[in-house]
């Protein structure tokens with residue numbers, strides 16, 4: 001056994017050596033040291049603001065939908081560990097990957113038929129883009145290599161995904177001349193329930209038509225734009241995109257990495273619109289937050305197109321592709337989700353968030369409160385003071401991670417009503433003090 005390290009030693013080493021998301025090196029704000037997690041609670045190695053346990057309002061960035069240390073997921077991981085944690089996927093296959101792929105095809109909209117397992121969301125977006133570009137190349141249209149999206153999106157941090165992130169929020173300035181130049185429509189008008197704006201829809205159609213010759217695909221996050229700004233839009237625009245893409249010979253990619261597995265109240269956000277994309281990306285909640293895994297699904301038309309090309313293979317194959325441990329847990333997580341009335345639980349959380357966040361609407365400095373499914377957002381009229389907002393939430397016994405002008409929560413679906421009320425109180429406190 002290695003020498004035990006005290007919390008203070010760990011935090012000092014962390015500061016010295018460990019890079020954290022979107023952070024400088026060395027870090028400026030000390031992270032909280034988590035010792036273990038169970039249910040909806042994170043246990044801290046030492047108390048902060050008098051709390052040694054925090055209710056998790058973030059589901060570890062949308063992923064831990066069943067909470068932590070879940071007996072069913074633990075058992076799936078242990079069981080698979082007994083057999084093998086990993087084998088290469090080139091020339092070999094295994095039951096967890098096959099079962100998972102079959103299940104994903106079964107639960108996603110028709111006619112998504114084929115599954116590429118990747119190791120993170122960003123990589124699954126890279127694969128989606130590669131599929132689309134290669135499809136057109138195979139069909140003798142190599143000029144079709146640009147992407148169109150709407151502003152306000154987020155698709156990951158590797159190069160192709162970065163190129164379709166919101167150009168203002170996504171550091172495009174910094175990377176001008178380095179990132180591929182894509183085509184941006186205005187952000188979709190806000191409001192899940194708002195009637196689609198016909199003038200906006202017409203501009204989308206026009207833009208797709210005008211650039212059809214050079215467009216490989218349109219890529220969007222359906223219904224909810226997550227890390228780009230936590231905004232919701234009418235599913236009607238997804239139908240507009242589908243029709244315009246079909247009319248002009250452009251593929252359609254839905255990035256459901258954040259919205260998949262029930263978060264918005266539909267198993268997949270595409271379900272709100274009754275629309276199927278040609279390519280769909282899944283990640284985040286795929287393994288119930290246990291392990292890193294993502295998937296890119298495509299139709300047979302896309303796969304057949306690629307197979308007809310001069311290079312008839314999809315030239316992509318991550319070392320840890322199809323990782324059996326992750327695949328086994330993902331399969332168990334989806335089975336667990338579908339074995340219960342998840343839609344009812346998401347509805348219950350939606351109701352709790354609407355009630356619990358309503359008071360924030362009256363606060364000075366709050367621009368808007370919005371809720372959809374198990375997603376609750378308080379948007380301020382100013383940049384959040386991260387340190388003050390985090391402290392306010394921790395004082396309430398809750399873990400939140402605000403960004404820009406947004407304090408938000410997407411709790412695990414197992415969050416009980418009392419814990420949900422506590423999360424809402426913390427969001428309101430963070431909005432007041434942040």
Ligand SMILES: *Cc1c(COP(=O)(O)O)cnc(C)c1O
Pocket residue numbers: 120121122123125154155156157221226227255256257258283284294
């Ligand atoms: C988180 C996210 C990604 C990137 O996934 P990673 O696993 O962090 O690489 C891509 N698209 C959307 C919509 C996301 O929310």
